Amino acid sequence: GAGVSQSPRYKVAKRGQDVALRCDPISGHVSLFWYQQALGQGPEFLTYFQNEAQLDKSGLPSDRFFAERPEGSVSTLKIQRTQQEDSAVYLCASSAKSRYTGELFFGEGSRLTVL
Amino acid sequence: AQSVTQPDIHITVSEGASLELRCNYSYGATPYLFWYVQSPGQGLQLLLKYFSGDTLVQGIKGFEAEFKRSQSSFNLRKPSVHWSDAAEYFCAVPQGGGYNKLIFGAGTRLAVHP
Numbered sequence: 001g002a003g004v005s006q007s008p009r010y011k012v013a014k015r016g017q018d019v020a021l022r023c024d025p026i027s028g029h030v031s032l033f034w035y036q037q038a039l040g041q042g043p044e045f046l047t048y049f050q051n052e053a054q055l056d057k058s059g060l061p062s063d064r065f066f067a068e069r070p071e072g073s074v075s076t077l078k079i080q081r082t083q084q085e086d087s088a089v090y091l092c093a094s095s096a097k098s099r100y101t102g103e104l105f106f107g108e109g110s111r112l113t114v115l
Numbered sequence: 116a117q118s119v120t121q122p123d124i125h126i127t128v129s130e131g132a133s134l135e136l137r138c139n140y141s142y143g144a145t146p147y148l149f150w151y152v153q154s155p156g157q158g159l160q161l162l163l164k165y166f167s168g169d170t171l172v173q174g175i176k177g178f179e180a181e182f183k184r185s186q187s188s189f190n191l192r193k194p195s196v197h198w199s200d201a202a203e204y205f206c207a208v209p210q211g212g213g214y215n216k217l218i219f220g221a222g223t224r225l226a227v228h229p
Contacts, residue, residue: 004158031215042119042205042219043159056216091158095215102149102166104215106158 002026004107006092012113013082021077021110023092029105030098032075034067035091037109043091049075050098082114117142119206121220128196129228136191136223138180138206147209148189149217150180154202162204165189176200201227 005024013019025032031050035043036059046065048056051072060067064083069075079086089111093104118141128134140146150162163174170182180191189206203224207217 033215040124040221042207042221043217044219045210045216048216093159093215100147100209100215102147102164102209102215102217103161104159104217106160108156108158 004092004094004105006090006107006110008110009108010111010113012115014115015083016081018078018080019082019112021079021090021092021112023075023077023107025073025075025092025094026096026105027073029094029096031095032069033093033095033104034075034077035093036061037089037091039088046077046090079112082112084114087112087114117208117210117218119208119218119220121204121206121223123223124221125224125226127226127228130198131195134191134193134196134200134225136204136206136225138189138191138220139187140189140206140208141187142208146182146189148180148182149207150174150178150189150191151205151207151219152176152202153205153222159205162191196225196227198227198229201225 034046037043045059047067049069064080066078089109091109093106120139148165151159153159165172203222205222206220210216
């Protein structure tokens with residue numbers, strides 16, 4: 001498809017398990033973002049990639065969160081030893097340019113529930 | 116620090132009625148401002164954006180927003196709401212850094228009665 005694709009759409013994990021969430025951005029998009037959206041809240045920034053370089057990871061809540069984009073296209077967000085407070089929708093977004101435009105194209109998100 | 120406040124958590128309007136969703140911002144300089152919509156089962160989509168110039172901005176789906184510096188507001192409006200407008204609406208400002216790092220408000224959920 002032409003949009004941002006995320007998988008899995010839904011993930012249920014037991015506390016302490018590791019999870020990996022995948023994002024396929026729009027082809028050719030230079031910038032890729034991960035956001036976390038808790039229930040009833042707006043999206044909150046986690047991390048930013050320009051091509052394969054992770055230029056900003058200031059929003060990652062702990063060292064249990066790790067993101068990569070090794071070839072500058074697909075990205076994976078990994079959460080180790082999941083906790084209940086990690087339950088949220090994880091949104092991936094991409095944009096065509098590295099400079100500021102204000103327009104992000106979002107995927108539908110991966111809903112993580114930690115039991 | 117930049118921030119965005121959306122005072123209304125839920126709003127319900129009748130189909131065909133007018134709509135105004137409120138957004139107040141805190142920004143250190145001339146603000147860039149955005150409205151995004153999140154429809155059920157879909158990703159967030161940009162409705163409109165204000166960078167500079169005309170303070171009344173037109174967007175997609177018949178929406179418009181007006182930037183009022185004196186009130187630190189960027190309210191979203193639509194003259195006649197359609198049932199398909201039922202969604203969650205987010206106001207956003209950039210966090211800085213020269214790239215598309217946005218701060219979102221908590222959102223306003225819009226319900227439309229037939």
